[in-house]
Amino acid sequence: MQLLSPQHWKAYRLIDSGNFEKLEKFGDFTLSRPEPQAVWDKSLPQNEWEKMASAFFRKEKNNPEKGQWELKKGMPERWFMDYKHTQLNLTFKLALSSFKHVGIFPEQATNWDFIYEKTKQFAQPQPRVLNLFAYTGGASLAAKSAGADVVHVDSVKQVVSWSRENMEASKLDNIRWVVEDALKYVKREVKRGSIYQGLILDPPAYGRGPDGEKWVLEENINELLKLCSQLLDKKNYFFIINLYSLGFSALIVDNLINGIFGKVANPEWGELYLEDQFHKKLPLGVFYRFSSH
CATH class of the missing domain: 3.40.50.150 (Vaccinia Virus protein VP39)
Incomplete structure (x- = not known):
C-alpha cells in the first residue's frame, strides 16, 4: 500500500489545514473552503487565514453541501x-x-x-x-x-x-x-x-x-x-x-x-x-x- 502526493505543482499549494477547513493557493489566488477530513487544529491563527485568503466558502445552514463564496476585492469568479x-x-x-x-x-x-x-x-x-x-x-x-x-x-x-x-x-x-x-x-x-x-x-x-x-x-x-x-x-x-x-x-x-x-x-x-x-x-x-x- 502506497501514499502518493503530487510532486510537480508550481501553481498550486496547500498552505494550511485544520478545523474542517483548508487554505489553498490556486495560481494567483488563495481560497479558504471546507474540508471534512481536516479534523485537527489549524497551524496558522484565524486572522492569518482571513488576511491571506481572497475568497471564503460559507456553508448554508440547511444544506452543508452547498453554500456561497465571499470574495475580497480583486478576486475574480473565474x-x-x-x-x-x-x-x-x-x-x-x-x-x-x-x-x-x-x-x-x-x-x-x-x-x-x-x-x-x-x-x-x-x-x-x-x-x-x-x-x-x-x-x-x-x-x-x-x-x-x-x-x-x-x-x-x-x-x-x-x-x-x-x-x-x-x-x-x-x-x-x-x-x-x-x-x-x-x-x-x-x-x-x-x-x-x-x-x-x-x-x-x-x-x-x-x-x-x-x-x-x-x-x-x-x-x-x-x-x-x-x-x-x-x-x-x-x-x-x-x-x-x-x-x-x-x-x-x-x-x-x-x-x-x-x-x-x-x-x-x-x-x-x-x-x-x-x-x-x-x-x-x-x-x-x-x-x-x-x-x-
Missing part, C-alpha cells in the same frame, strides 16, 4: 492556472461553484503524470483511452497530450462544456465528448465489442445520470468493474480508479480488482494526499492502478 511537468503542459479554467469545488482536484496530478507516461509508452499510434465520470477532464487532457484517442464521459452537460474549455486552453483538440450515464455507456460499449488500451474511472459516492439514472458507489462499482474488465485490452493496457467516498478503504478496491481482473501487472494502490506547509498530510481518496508496462 481564472486560469497551469500544470507543467516534463512535456505535459495543461491549462485549467477555475471557477467558484456553489458546491465549494473549483474545477480541479490537485492531488490528481500524480495520476495525470502516470496517464501521460503510460500512454506515451504504447507502441501503437493513438491508443484508445476511456475516461469515465471525467469531470473537467484533467485525465482526458493528460492522455490526449500523450497522443491518445480519448473518449470523455460525464453525465453533466455543463461540466463537459467546462472540459472542452480546458482542452482549448491547453491547445489540444479532438477529444470525443459523451454526455451520458457511465454505467449505461459501458454496457453499450461491451455489446459493441469495443476495446480500450487505457481505462480511467473517477466515480463519486452518489450521482445522477442525465436521465435520472441513480449511481450509488457501493451498489454499482462491482458491476461497473466487471464490465470494464471486458473493455480493457489484454496485452497493452493501463487502468486507474480513484474513489473519494469517506470510509471506502483501499483494501476494498484491492479485493475488487483481484476478484475481477485476477493477477494484474505492476499494481499500485493506496491513498492520495496533499501535504500542507506544516507537514500535515490531508487524505483525499484512495486509488488503484496497474499497467502492462
Whole structure:
C-alpha cells in the first residue's frame, strides 16, 4: 500500500489545514473552503487565514453541501492556472461553484503524470483511452497530450462544456465528448465489442445520470468493474480508479480488482494526499492502478 502526493505543482499549494477547513493557493489566488477530513487544529491563527485568503466558502445552514463564496476585492469568479511537468503542459479554467469545488482536484496530478507516461509508452499510434465520470477532464487532457484517442464521459452537460474549455486552453483538440450515464455507456460499449488500451474511472459516492439514472458507489462499482474488465485490452493496457467516498478503504478496491481482473501487472494502490506547509498530510481518496508496462 502506497501514499502518493503530487510532486510537480508550481501553481498550486496547500498552505494550511485544520478545523474542517483548508487554505489553498490556486495560481494567483488563495481560497479558504471546507474540508471534512481536516479534523485537527489549524497551524496558522484565524486572522492569518482571513488576511491571506481572497475568497471564503460559507456553508448554508440547511444544506452543508452547498453554500456561497465571499470574495475580497480583486478576486475574480473565474481564472486560469497551469500544470507543467516534463512535456505535459495543461491549462485549467477555475471557477467558484456553489458546491465549494473549483474545477480541479490537485492531488490528481500524480495520476495525470502516470496517464501521460503510460500512454506515451504504447507502441501503437493513438491508443484508445476511456475516461469515465471525467469531470473537467484533467485525465482526458493528460492522455490526449500523450497522443491518445480519448473518449470523455460525464453525465453533466455543463461540466463537459467546462472540459472542452480546458482542452482549448491547453491547445489540444479532438477529444470525443459523451454526455451520458457511465454505467449505461459501458454496457453499450461491451455489446459493441469495443476495446480500450487505457481505462480511467473517477466515480463519486452518489450521482445522477442525465436521465435520472441513480449511481450509488457501493451498489454499482462491482458491476461497473466487471464490465470494464471486458473493455480493457489484454496485452497493452493501463487502468486507474480513484474513489473519494469517506470510509471506502483501499483494501476494498484491492479485493475488487483481484476478484475481477485476477493477477494484474505492476499494481499500485493506496491513498492520495496533499501535504500542507506544516507537514500535515490531508487524505483525499484512495486509488488503484496497474499497467502492462
